Amino acid sequence: MKYLGITLERPKIGVFSFTGCEGCQLQIANKEETLKDLFGVVEVVNFREISSEGRDDYEIAFVEGSITTESESARVKKIRKQAGTLVAIGACACLGGVNNLKSRFSLPDVVKEVYGTHPIDTGPVRKVKDVVRVDIELPGCPISKPEFEWLVRHLILGIEPQFLQYSVCVECKQRLNSCVFDMGMMCLGPITRAGCNAVCPRNRLGCWGCRGPAEEANFESLMEILRERGFSEEHIAERMNFFNAFGGIL
């Protein structure tokens, strides 16, 4: 593989799943038009979703899901040791994600409600970066395939990826969507990092913040706007906490 006369290495990658819905993995494995090209530029050595063969000589590890058990914690530490670059992929890995719902209740109550008396290894929901050092976070619920491919190109070229710092509103306006606030709905687009092409407002749903906060997001101002527009504290809290993207502001 060459780029402008320079020979590029084909990195060995592994994709690993922890607590999550496996939707991010699926994003990598679907989109058949470019799957062949993807496997041409990277060597997949460990990816359960597509092959049962699993080797441990990967250089880049993509880690999906949050860390919720002791065994998961040990496994991700092992992956960290092997991987030169560890990329957390998706809202669960980067933020805790929807799983974080569990952390709002006491752990024994949750275990009793879900598993009854069955013994189970489960702990609080942790972001990957709360357990091991993370080099890059690829946001989204699920991640976007074009953004994943964009990141892979950067990793191969050895260029530091610059994620968009601005918020979803930019992309939303660029798609000429109607602002859902005008239609009486709540939206976290103004404080959420762009890159999803505003898919939710496009479909007349407010943004829930799955991509995490935009750089320097103005939470105070948006909170004031939401209250002025008459959204209840409960409604605001539910939205803000959904992906655990804005922890600490409420």
Add this chain to the structure above:
Amino acid sequence: MLFRTITKENFRKMVEALMENNEVIGPKWRDRDTEGNKIYRFLKLNTFDELQMDYTRSYSSPKNYFLPFKEDLSTYRLEDKDWEQEIHYTIHPRVIIGMRACDINALLKLDQVLVKSAYPNPHYVARRRNTLIIGLDHEPLEDCFCRSMNSDTAFHGFDLFLTDIGEKYFVAINSDTGYMIVNRFDAREVAEDDQRRYKEVKGRIETKFKTQVDVTIVPELMDLEFESDVWKKWGDKCLSCGSCAMVCPTCYCYGIEEHTNLTFTKATKRRVLYSCNLLDFATVAGGHNFRPEAHIRLKYRYYHQFRGFVEAFNQSLCVGCNRCGKACLAGISPKVVIDDLIETEKR
């Protein structure tokens, strides 16, 4: 300028004929706001009936049909150490129906920078040349301040400009193409009665300008109030969301991105519109940001609109459509910011 009238029935035929060979853009609607009003936007029309000639406000300007939010400037085929560049300036011929005087004036301002400057923008020029513009009069909305910005009337920059006078449109003709097109659809000389009705409509429009912004002293005011608390006051509310610049008919800031395909055999150079309100916009190589504070970024957007452009071209960039004010969730608009500056200056 020549004047004619065309019946609404013939106008329909004209639009349908234009649809055969052109991409026709006009105000359409899909959603309603909480008060039940239609939310309009400029989109491609598939049938005449989609065209809303009685539209009130389009939330976004038709700027993107001349200056797309994202545009591939050139593509490259990469081969070993060599590459081959491909550039396309042509677009499919386009017609935009329903542009307001302010939006037409906005294009004339963009022309100053993108056509008449030392380095014209060939992609913009191509889109300008291949777009037929049919303007449309309306009664100003309560927040329009185009009159203050001297942009409530368009004298050029369009092919045809329509005023609804009942069963007919009164048509101002400003190009050969425009003349040929209306004439094919039985355009008539202006009769005395048409002229009387046209004056009536114009007279009614005249009484409807509600919002005024005193911009006579604004360029000077901006310098005097450079350190004013007003910027901090509004800047603290600003979400740095960029909505204002995206919907604005005159904001033209951009960034350039370069991408390759997944197999490194093709590459693209892409222009993406930006806003000076966005944090990323002031980030330079190495990561330094020379405008890290939201209120400074907000101030610079106003500076460019109301002062910088005046210095360069003797006119404000802003045309007074208040789309930015309407889009801003934080309630920031030229009217409130400038009134606030004037108030502070008086103190």
